Amino acid sequence: MNLEWNGQERISAPKAKVWAFINDPAKIASCLPDLQSFDVKDAHNVDAIVKVALGPVRGSFKFAISLVPGADGNHMDLKISGGGFGSVVNLLAGADLTENTDGTTTLDWKGTASVSGQVATIGGRVLDAQSHRVISTTFENVKNAVSQAA
Amino acid sequence: MTSTVKLPERHSIGQSMKRKEDPRFIRGKGRYLDDIVLPHMLYLALVHSPYPHARITKINKDPAMAVPGVKAVITGEDLVAAKLGWLPTFHGFDSQMVLAIGKALYQYQEVAGVIATSREAAADGAELVEVDYEPLDPVVDPYQAKLDKIILRDDREAKTNHIYHWEVGEREKTDAAIAKSDVKIKQRILSPRCHPAPLEPCGCVSDMNTATGRLTVYMTSQAPHVHRTAFSLVTGIPEDKIHVISPDVGGGFGNKVPVYPGYVVATVASVILGVPVKWVESRTENLTTTGFARDYHMDVEIGATKAGKVTGLKVTTTADHGAFDAAADPRKYPAGLFGIVTGSYDFPTAFAEVDAYFTNKAPGGIAYRCSFRVTEAAYAIERAMDILAQKLGVDPIQLRRQNFVKKEQFPYASPLGFVYDSGDYEATTKKALELIGYDALRKEQAEKRKRGELMGIGVSTFTEIVGAGPGKHFDILGIKMFDSAEIRIHPTGSGIVRAGTRHQGQGHETTWAQIVAEELGLDPQELLVEEGDTDTAPYGLGTYASRSTPVAGGALALAARKIRDKARKIAAHMLEASEDDVEWKDYKFSLKGVPGKSVTMKEVAFAAYTNPAPDTEPGLEATYYYDPPNLTFPNGTYIAVVDVDKDTGVVKVRRFLAVDDCGVVINPMIVEGQIHGGLTEGFAIAFMQEIKYDEGGNNLNTDFTEYLIPTALETPHWETGNTVTPSPHHPIGAKGVGESPNVGSPQAFVNAVIDALSPYGVTHIDMPLTREKVWNAMQGAKAKA
Numbered sequence: 001m002n003l004e005w006n007g008q009e010r011i012s013a014p015k016a017k018v019w020a021f022i023n024d025p026a027k028i029a030s031c032l033p034d035l036q037s038f039d040v041k042d043a044h045n046v047d048a049i050v051k052v053a054l055g056p057v058r059g060s061f062k063f064a065i066s067l068v069p070g071a072d073g074n075h076m077d078l079k080i081s082g083g084g085f086g087s088v089v090n091l092l093a094g095a096d097l098t099e100n101t102d103g104t105t106t107l108d109w110k111g112t113a114s115v116s117g118q119v120a121t122i123g124g125r126v127l128d129a130q131s132h133r134v135i136s137t138t139f140e141n142v143k144n145a146v147s148q149a150a
Numbered sequence: 151m152t153s154t155v156k157l158p159e160r161h162s163i164g165q166s167m168k169r170k171e172d173p174r175f176i177r178g179k180g181r182y183l184d185d186i187v188l189p190h191m192l193y194l195a196l197v198h199s200p201y202p203h204a205r206i207t208k209i210n211k212d213p214a215m216a217v218p219g220v221k222a223v224i225t226g227e228d229l230v231a232a233k234l235g236w237l238p239t240f241h242g243f244d245s246q247m248v249l250a251i252g253k254a255l256y257q258y259q260e261v262a263g264v265i266a267t268s269r270e271a272a273a274d275g276a277e278l279v280e281v282d283y284e285p286l287d288p289v290v291d292p293y294q295a296k297l298d299k300i301i302l303r304d305d306r307e308a309k310t311n312h313i314y315h316w317e318v319g320e321r322e323k324t325d326a327a328i329a330k331s332d333v334k335i336k337q338r339i340l341s342p343r344c345h346p347a348p349l350e351p352c353g354c355v356s357d358m359n360t361a362t363g364r365l366t367v368y369m370t371s372q373a374p375h376v377h378r379t380a381f382s383l384v385t386g387i388p389e390d391k392i393h394v395i396s397p398d399v400g401g402g403f404g405n406k407v408p409v410y411p412g413y414v415v416a417t418v419a420s421v422i423l424g425v426p427v428k429w430v431e432s433r434t435e436n437l438t439t440t441g442f443a444r445d446y447h448m449d450v451e452i453g454a455t456k457a458g459k460v461t462g463l464k465v466t467t468t469a470d471h472g473a474f475d476a477a478a479d480p481r482k483y484p485a486g487l488f489g490i491v492t493g494s495y496d497f498p499t500a501f502a503e504v505d506a507y508f509t510n511k512a513p514g515g516i517a518y519r520c521s522f523r524v525t526e527a528a529y530a531i532e533r534a535m536d537i538l539a540q541k542l543g544v545d546p547i548q549l550r551r552q553n554f555v556k557k558e559q560f561p562y563a564s565p566l567g568f569v570y571d572s573g574d575y576e577a578t579t580k581k582a583l584e585l586i587g588y589d590a591l592r593k594e595q596a597e598k599r600k601r602g603e604l605m606g607i608g609v610s611t612f613t614e615i616v617g618a619g620p621g622k623h624f625d626i627l628g629i630k631m632f633d634s635a636e637i638r639i640h641p642t643g644s645g646i647v648r649a650g651t652r653h654q655g656q657g658h659e660t661t662w663a664q665i666v667a668e669e670l671g672l673d674p675q676e677l678l679v680e681e682g683d684t685d686t687a688p689y690g691l692g693t694y695a696s697r698s699t700p701v702a703g704g705a706l707a708l709a710a711r712k713i714r715d716k717a718r719k720i721a722a723h724m725l726e727a728s729e730d731d732v733e734w735k736d737y738k739f740s741l742k743g744v745p746g747k748s749v750t751m752k753e754v755a756f757a758a759y760t761n762p763a764p765d766t767e768p769g770l771e772a773t774y775y776y777d778p779p780n781l782t783f784p785n786g787t788y789i790a791v792v793d794v795d796k797d798t799g800v801v802k803v804r805r806f807l808a809v810d811d812c813g814v815v816i817n818p819m820i821v822e823g824q825i826h827g828g829l830t831e832g833f834a835i836a837f838m839q840e841i842k843y844d845e846g847g848n849n850l851n852t853d854f855t856e857y858l859i860p861t862a863l864e865t866p867h868w869e870t871g872n873t874v875t876p877s878p879h880h881p882i883g884a885k886g887v888g889e890s891p892n893v894g895s896p897q898a899f900v901n902a903v904i905d906a907l908s909p910y911g912v913t914h915i916d917m918p919l920t921r922e923k924v925w926n927a928m929q930g931a932k933a934k935a
Contacts, residue, residue, distance in 0.1 A: 001848050056855070085277070086258075088200045116257065116285075117200025118434070120848040121856075 001120040005132045006110040009143040015073075015099040018107065021146045022076050022095060023069055031141035033134055036060060044068070055126050057085055057118055074098075087117030093135060107142070111135045161737050162667035162674050163882065166819035170675070171659040180398040183353045184430050186368050191355065192221060194416045194429040195272035197262040197279045198439070199254035202288040202510040202847025203302070206250055206261065210280035214264050219271030221423060223279060224263040224415055226251035234418060237384050237409060239513075240376075240478035240626050243314070246513060247474075248411045254283070255302055255473035256510050257849050258438035263415040265427060288510035288847035292447065292470040295507040302473060302508045311508045313475050316485045318566050319501035327462035327499050331453030335537045340916040341526040343445040343470065343511070343841040345437050345851075346518040346831075347859065348654070350400025352410055352440055353430035356417040360424040364391050369413060371396040371682070372406045372652055373692025376626050378684045380409050383627070385417065396682035402654035403831075404517030404694050405441050407478050434852045441478075442511075442841055443518030445470040446504075446526040450534040458542050460553050463497045465530060469506040469515070477515030479522050480624040480631070486522025487781075489566035490615040493531035494575045494785060495553040500565040510847045518835075519828055519892035521616045521695035528612040532897035536608075536904065537913055546901065547588065550611045551579060561878075568615060570783040571877050571885075573811065578873045579611055582787035582809040585871050591791060599909060604794040608902025609787065612894040616886045617700025617782040626691060630777065633697070634688035635705035637666055637713055638771040641759040643752030644676035650690010651702040652682045655827075656888060657820040658698065662706055664816050665882060669710030670717075671737030671751045688773055696886035699816065700782045700877075707881035709774035716770065717754045723763030724749050782877045782885035786810040786894045790902040799925030801837065801903055803866040808895070811873045813885035821887050822870055828891025829868050834860045835892070836899035840918050907931070 011018055021027050025046035029038040034051040041047060044067045052061045063082035070076065080091040093111040100106055113131055120127065174180050211223035226249035229235045236245040250261045264275035289295045289302060295311040302311055328334055354369035365387055371377050374394040382389040399406065412429040419427040431440070447468040453461040469485070471477060479486040485504040492500050516522055535553075539546040554575040555562045562570040583589075591607055598605045621630030634650040647666050651658060659679040667674035681687055690702060714734060721739035722729040725747060732739050740748035749757075758770040791805040808825055815821050838858040842850045851857040876883025896917060903919050904912055910931035915923055 001844055001846050056853070083200070086198050086200050088283075114846070116202075116846065116848060117198075118852070120844070120846070121257075121438075121850055121852040 001115045001127065003113045003115070003128055003131055004111070005135060007136050007139060008109070009107045009139050011105045011107055011143045012147040013105060013149070014103055015097050015105045018097055018105045018146050019073055022142065023067060025065065025067055027145065028067065028078070029065060031138050031145060033137040033141070052084070054119055054130050059085055061089070083117065083119070085118050087115070087119035089119060090114045091135070107139060109139050160668060161671060162664045163814065163816050165664065165817065167660055167664060167674060167817055169657050169660045169820065170663065171657065182350055182398050182400055183355065183368060183370050186355050186397065188355060188357060188426040191426040191428055192265050192267060192419070192423065193269045193272045194412065194419060194427050195264050195269070195276040196260045196412060196415070196435065197264065197276045197281065198258040199250060199261050199283070200257065201254055201283050201285050202257040203286040204254050204283035205286065206252060206254060206281060207284055208282040209262060213278040213280060214275035217266070217271055217275045217278060219267040220264060220275040221267065222265045222419060223275065224265070224419060225249060226261070229418065232418065234384065234414060237414060238627065239474060239476040240408060241475055241484070242481050242627060243484070244475035246476055248414045253304060256512050257847055258435070258512065259473070260411040260439065263419065265419045265423065290509060290511065290843050290845060290847050292468050292507045292509055295509050296468070302510060313471055313506040313508060314484050315503065315505050317501070317503035318489050320499055321501045323499045324462045324464050324501035328451055328453035328464060331461045332456040333454045333538070333541060334451065335534065335541050336449065336451045337534060337537050337914050339448045339450055339530050339533050339914070341444040341446045341448065341529050342917055343442055344518060344835055344839045345442050345841050345857065346403035346405040347437060347857065348401030348403055348405050351431040351433060351436035352406055352412065353428070354413045354416050355426055355428045356420040357426035358420040358424060364393065365417065366393045366395065367413070367417060368395045368397060370399055370406045372399070372402040372654060372694050374652055374682055374684050375650060375689045376629065376692055377409065379629065380627065381417070384414065394684045396652045399652065399654035402694065403519045404443070406654070407517070407692070407694050408441050408476060408514070410440055433854060437841070437857055438849050438852050439512050441476070441514035441517040442472070443515065443520060444526055445515065446523070448526065448530045450530050452534050452538050454538055454542065458544055458549050458552050460495055460497055463492055463500040465491050465502040467502070467504040469504050470509050470511065471506045471515055472509055472511040472513040474513035475506065476513035478626065479516060480618065480626070482623055483522065486516055487615045488523040488527050489568060490524050490613065491527035491531050492564050492566055493528060494550070494555060494611050494613045495531070495535070496555045496559065497565055502566060511843060519831060519889045521614065521889055522618065524615050524889070525893045528614070528893045529897050532610045532612055533900060533914070536901045540908060540913055546609050547579070547583065550609065551576065569780060570613065571780055571879060572875045573613065573783060573785050574873065574875050575611060575785055578785060578809050578811045579787040581871055581873055582789055582807055585809065585869070586789045586805065586807045588789070604796055604906040606792045606794065606902040606904070606906025608790040608792070608898045608900065608905055610894050610898040610901065611787045612785060614696070614784045614890050614893050615781050616696035616784060616889060617778060618695050618697050619781050620779060621777040629691065631691050631697070631701070632775050632777040633690045633701040633705050634773065634775045635702060635709040636688045636771070636773040637709050639713060639755045641756050643672060643755040645672065645678070647677050647679045647706065648687045649681055649702045649706065650688050651693040651698040653693055653698070656693065656698065656824065657817065661699070661816045661820060665703060665706045666710045669707055670714060696889040698886070699884045700880060700886045701776060701778055703884055704778055704881045705774045705776035708776055709772045712772035712774060713770055716766065717751060719766050720754050720757050720763045721749050724754065724757055779879050782813065782880060784810065784812040784885040784887060784890050786890050788894050788898040790898040792899070792902040792906055794903060794906040794924060796928070799921035799928065801919065801921070801924060803833065803899065805869065806866050807869040807871065808891060809871040809873065810887060810890050811875050812887035812890060813877045813880065814874060814883035815872065816884060824888050825870055825891045826868050828889065829895050830860055830865050831892045832895030833865065833899060834858065836896040836917055836919060838918050838920070
């Protein structure tokens, strides 16, 4: 089962600040909704345990998150893979930053996910909406966290 | 139910005796597999592949072994080392991985087993087994599998997904006959993948006694003896050291015929650990890994004259078998009894072919109250006859009656090689038309159409083929499909009756007693029926494919007659007469021509132990192994009346009548119960049940929120009736009925809906007829118009 979404956040902070934030695995992990715990592995990798409730599938999923920053300082790829309950979720999110003239930054994001196992089967009806919620909430949390810090 | 044929007053057969097994079932005193708890018992949980197609590069057991209570983790490689990596499928042409070896071939395939001191610990351990997968592209559609772009089975020499080609009949003659016909129809008809979903899922308790070296397996089995033999062949344990007990079974419908990985892993674990190991599936495991049903894609062509006489039938089928060829068809018939596809109609020529393919889906294929592909065949021909009627512009009943095999044509040799034993299709149909008031319904429909209302009447005049079967044609793993009975009459005239079958709700404890009581003039209430224990029951092939009454039922009657023959000798001794002067009349032995001089079977039974005749063995018991000379061919005429809501596509089944002819009826109440159950399944198949996979190979119907079972709320009211055309070769003339309502009904529902939508020009919709599909069919037709 393959899913695709996209969205946009306008962040009240300059691009350099946003870029620094999304390059920090601990900060990115802390923006995941329903986060239970995380463990930073190195400068680009973090393991996170997240509470998941998809229809009758309820429990903790373990995700490995890798940050792949683009050389230009504008683009970041986030690879999130993991799962639980006999399910596998592979999520790839790309974020593009554009500095605006008013000192804010626009974050355009695009996400694709492939899902196998119980999550795809049992959670099928709610999967699209729920996954969209997870990823959009993550970027919304990024916006709020950076804006607050600014 | 009423009968058109007046039968002589019977002692026991034909009585609606209440089921002897029901008091324990309705009081919660049945003993099912999961009720069995043995000392020191461990629990098995299975790890399943989330991917439909993936290489397995590494399995790490350590995190699971660290869970408190976990005693062992077993993988496919472990089983290979023990030479138990693969097990033969019942078909005999393919083998199946017990646990995935190197590659997972369908989603939810069993990859490892975790054995622990509690169910919870086993489940926790299973969650922690780390399996590294390299996902591969799956093949989900059999038409894609045909292209051989992705080959599923590395283990086979032939690098193709094609499993077999099977054909029957005359291709050229049929093609020519259809080509020159005035009227032709051609339709691809899908009998979609569905699942029998018995209330009780599969499970076992394997108990290897390390002191005696004897393995006892309690299992949900429709065929305990076959399972004992299969266990012996697979494990190398001598058959006398294996004891299979099938306790009360909560529904089978063919789902409990195959050998599943859980049975093997639990047994291996018990052998290794020396304690009993229990495995009980979850609902999801049952729906995703065990024997599914159907998945036949059938291209059906019929030729006919302008006057409506059929000239030829051709059916070209693509069969989706999943990852292994595990459909338990007899060796000689890889496509089972699909040759019944000419149905109740006298086709001058016919041809059927089936090509089967591997796909990344669960294996199986012949379950769900289906005698080896008869359901697919009956659906195809009954749907196609309606399409032909629509094209000819004639009433579907008229077209059927015009083409029926006539009563005087029996025994009827069909163009696809079967010899139908008996039938009177016209009588069954006439009765159905009268009971439902067919002409009045058609009038009502015509009036409603004028008002723009959508009412449909659907018919199915099907012929079944059951009772596998003659040993010369049918086998499982090479074992001929006979069946057996053993009867022991005690000194006081009660007795114990054992058979090689194993009921799962069919009522054998009652009907078997009725058959024996009828033959011996005894009280059926005093005959205890016992099945399912391989240490005590005679060897039999089990209960599925509507074979119990046609095969074991024959064995019971003939074993009883053996007892009667011996009893006659004893009776002659008691009556101080020659055996030739003793006759069996009015359920007792009488001296010919001397009224009042008689002895009952009860008196004979006592004498058999207290005063046996000279030169006869004491005691009164017999065993019979019955190999039937032919299959039996029950038939029925089913009529559905539906109303379709124009705006929503919602179908309401207003009436449904099933008139069955299953030959001699042993217990009308039980037959009616069987029909009610089967019709409810047929209704579910027609309107709500399908195991669907998305393009990525994810199974989308893995529990009862997505795979629906009709409740009393959705289930229509069933009307029933019957006619009786005895089977000429069966010892008591019975034909079997268990599967008829499932085989006969889906097409009646579908035909009714299509009939309702015919003003839109709709000619076919594939099952299940969800409101969405019905609504879309109307919109599509509107758009075309």
